[in-house]
Amino acid sequence: MQMNREDLLKSYSTMRTIRDFEERVHEEFASGDIPGFVHLYAGEEASAVGVCSHLENRDVIASTHRGHGHCIAKGCDTREMMLELYGRGEGLCGGKGGSMHIADIEKGMLGANGIVGAGPPLICGAALTAKYKKTGGVAVAFFGDGGSNQGTTLESYNLAKVWNLPVIFVVEDNGYAEATSSSYAVAGDQLDRATGFGMPSARVDGHDYFAVREAAGEMIERARTGGGPSLLHVMLDRFFGHFEGDAMTYRAEGEVQNIRDNKDCLKIFRKRVTEAGLLTDEQLDKIDTDVMAHINACIDESKTASPPSLSTLTTDVYISY
């Protein structure tokens, strides 16, 4: 589980890419250029990257409405993602999907999803493909504390265990489902729920990249070697509202500021690796600069890119048209 310098740089760079992508989308959304519902992942980067840093193209993930982070962590092209958010023809989904439906099946990214709890059943199927074809691949379903209450998710726990599938269920618990607190809406405990279906489980601090990575690594290894499904409960926080435009009056005063100050996974990562002498501030600063330049370029291009041709309105409905 030792990470070499290259891995560390890559992980930081990916987390930083997610962060800048989201912070910049936040700004641009406010200016009215980005249409539709946008749910930002900023603050939760250590989860997506901690888990996905173990994954390869043969491995598949399913994501949620808050999907940008998972997409980037699984290797989707950020330029094409940004074009997609702007509804452009060169977007990753040709402008037809938008923020809630970014997917790249070749990269093993089975889609952000507008339906809470839709991913876990899908991921059971992806896991079955891997198991049947003996690819050694695993399948990861990301979902929120809110999504953990959807029957589709709970059924999937059972199916994954009954079929002994290489699945990791990752509950990203940011304390809220929309405006409703998980302390209200989630009865019992996520780990006890896993036990209820005979699955091993673990809870980790989702602000700590290394904690996530280690716990996920164990579960992924177990799944790869035929040991069946596990559940990872990741405690984390979102910096922004449920969606862009959310005034967040349901959150305590100072809550977000405190999170930004004390629980920023990027800051925590930087402190850890520089104090341990693994990376230098200069190395990380350079990433910061490069990533921001890249994201800005994505946005600049997206702003003026062309919309999809109207002729695509009724293509891709079936294979034949």
Place this chain on the structure above:
Amino acid sequence: MQMNREDLLKSYSTMRTIRDFEERVHEEFASGDIPGFVHLYAGEEASAVGVCSHLENRDVIASTHRGHGHCIAKGCDTREMMLELYGRGEGLCGGKGGSMHIADIEKGMLGANGIVGAGPPLICGAALTAKYKKTGGVAVAFFGDGGSNQGTTLESYNLAKVWNLPVIFVVEDNGYAEATSSSYAVAGDQLDRATGFGMPSARVDGHDYFAVREAAGEMIERARTGGGPSLLHVMLDRFFGHFEGDAMTYRAEGEVQNIRDNKDCLKIFRKRVTEAGLLTDEQLDKIDTDVMAHINACIDESKTASPPSLSTLTTDVYISY
């Protein structure tokens, strides 16, 4: 929790009524008179009666495709039930529902149900009515081991706990869902699942009326006094196939005979109460005779009763027609 003689006689009589109802329906179905899908409850009587012996009209139950036992235990009229099974106009549902849809809302019987897992959500609503109206009533959802894997059921555990509803979830685990063994299809443990949602739970021998009654009594008392939902896992067996016509080749040889010989809840009840000197064989024999006569009369009447008037085909669709 002491039961007086009257209660004991009543319980035995109800269990016997269910048994004879089912054994006779089994015979009559074979002769081709009873249409449709029929799922028999014989063998499981101690569960329905053990639970429902605590209930009053203000209390509501929701049942399953295997609903006759719950209906009888909750006080539905057996004559009208039998007429319903035969699809007669004077049946409890006017011949429109049949075996899978017997209901009597005035008696707190919210319906047998053709959809596995449909009852638990409904029962959350009935429980909310009781809670909101402060009737002191409770609501009981019966479902099988198979039904425990339906997402609707699992969601209901959560909702019942979040809303602190007076619900008892009764998992009647007869080892099979159709031809599939619960040892295959149910991952984990029913009690651990309850724990996962923060609910107290207990497992009882469903062949033992007194064990069921006692465990259910505690849970019902807790629910009545604002203590919220619980889950009761009842281990029992069905004497017949999944539905009438099932050759049961998936069961072990001699399995049913062994159950009939050694795990018949009526025999066990009789032995217990006569050995303890609470009731005499004569008293019980008399019930046996009377009940059988009554059920036979129900069948005789049902065989020749009139079908519903064709004019009812399109009534009861809405309040207005």
Place this chain on the structure above:
Amino acid sequence: MAKKSYREAINEAIAQEMRRDENVLVWGEDNAGGAGGEGEQDAWGGVLGVTKGLLGEFGPERVLDTPISESAFIGAAVGAAATGLRPVAELMFADFMGVCFDQIYNQAAKFRYMFGGKAVTPLVIRTMYGAGFRAASQHSQTLYPMFTHIPGLKVIVPSSPYDAKGLMIQAIRDDDPCIFFENKVMYDDEEEVPDDSYTIPFGEANVIREGEDATIVAFGRMVGMARQAADALEKEGISCTVVDPRTTSPLDTDTILECVEDTGRLVVVDEGYPRCSMASDVSSIVAQHAFKALKGPIQMVTAPHAPVPFSPELEDEYVPNADKIVAAVRATLA
């Protein structure tokens, strides 16, 4: 009387009924908003604020937040309705019916029939539908045809704030399960809406204008489009009747047939998918029952047989509009 938005009209209808009848309860995801948290408790009033303020007046016993467990809480509405409450439950987007449809069409819709008339199930499910929000394929569907297909449900599609209020009050008082479709882009539409309580009966179409050359039947948001089209056509000397059925089930077929008898031409406008749709439904009823009166082919104006796209340019092309309706009227007159 004051100008009220579609959102306010619905809110007021629910509030007035809650005052009148203590058995009316409201629940859904964030219908108050903020449960369990440290901030504002009535933070949202549903994702687009329709139930905002109800918590303050009626308290947490009558305005309940729910987990994201639609089967459980929509099913609970059915069970509560069958046992004496009159729930107004929210299924946030109609697109989410797929996770809880059983409780609606196999339970609520069928109780009364299956139980031989011995059940009443007075519940209202409020839900948002329609395109125009750049919300893409899973948050923009119309879907009321699927509910209309099911016997035992009543399906309401209000096209204005005034209608929304009167139809909502009717729905809450109605003893059958009602599915109330709110168009998400109309929430800020305003018009004069009486402060007092009033009902609009189901199955009575609103004939918005009468003309001689063609009848346009339109639902929900499409009623406004039909009006615009009729205005445009009037300038060319083509006069149209515009009919808003208000409810798709029951459907006021009498009025529709009468209007077609008068004009001899029919255009049906439906925002949803074309196949087995409300456009199909109305067209087929007319083709069977007013055939003799028809002087030209029936025209249907619907979305294409494709999911709703995300990109604004594509979505604008996707949704029926006044131009397309004008073209359809011309086609039936040709």
Place this chain on the structure above:
Amino acid sequence: MAKKSYREAINEAIAQEMRRDENVLVWGEDNAGGAGGEGEQDAWGGVLGVTKGLLGEFGPERVLDTPISESAFIGAAVGAAATGLRPVAELMFADFMGVCFDQIYNQAAKFRYMFGGKAVTPLVIRTMYGAGFRAASQHSQTLYPMFTHIPGLKVIVPSSPYDAKGLMIQAIRDDDPCIFFENKVMYDDEEEVPDDSYTIPFGEANVIREGEDATIVAFGRMVGMARQAADALEKEGISCTVVDPRTTSPLDTDTILECVEDTGRLVVVDEGYPRCSMASDVSSIVAQHAFKALKGPIQMVTAPHAPVPFSPELEDEYVPNADKIVAAVRATLA
């Protein structure tokens, strides 16, 4: 070539495709039957025995029993299809769609579109439909209109053993999500069915007989009823074209329109509910595109707008039959 039942034809189609392509897997409740138990392992082959025998030939890696968790295992079929398998999953009764519909219409049906054409989702969902089994309201529905409504799905309604085999093989090879509706009272119907593998293309109607006076379009089990009606009418000198579209989506509108152009009269027969139905759909398409050819009102023969009743007497009255079709043909000729 030998006589085979509808059940055997479907079984044979699946088995032949499983032999041909190792990526074809089968799953559903008791699709083998007996998992985890001490008795026979291939005890059921699904509740009515359609997949019986597959376990023996293909083993438990390709024929899987499932828990009663339709969202999970139908969703798994979608996820498996998108990642390289070709699942044939069983949703036992179409009536159960309500517990898993999201995975079908929001996921399977929309992947390709939402993802800009980058996904293929080759899956088949087999499901039973229809009345006549005395199985009451929740086990007797037709419901294919609701699937037909949804863009992105293909919907297959075979009316004979021969068609069932060819359409099933086509469905398994097709790269779009296919919903295969099996009529539960037809499983024992027999006819000559070739032993070899063959496909029947989607969207190509079968014109079963040609007549001059009226066109009857019928689906699934209703095709047989339409034939009977046509036979009866022939004796009175009324000759009918009978069209079996075989698939409702895609629908062979060209053939339907041509037949109506020839006969000038249309009767549509659909076993399901009347509103927003296949009867509405076909009628409306004809009323729009073949209006000039129509010489009389279109007639629809469907179930009433009511749930399916249990009692045999009521159920027999409920389902469309040859007499009702005859009456409808007479009505359009009147």
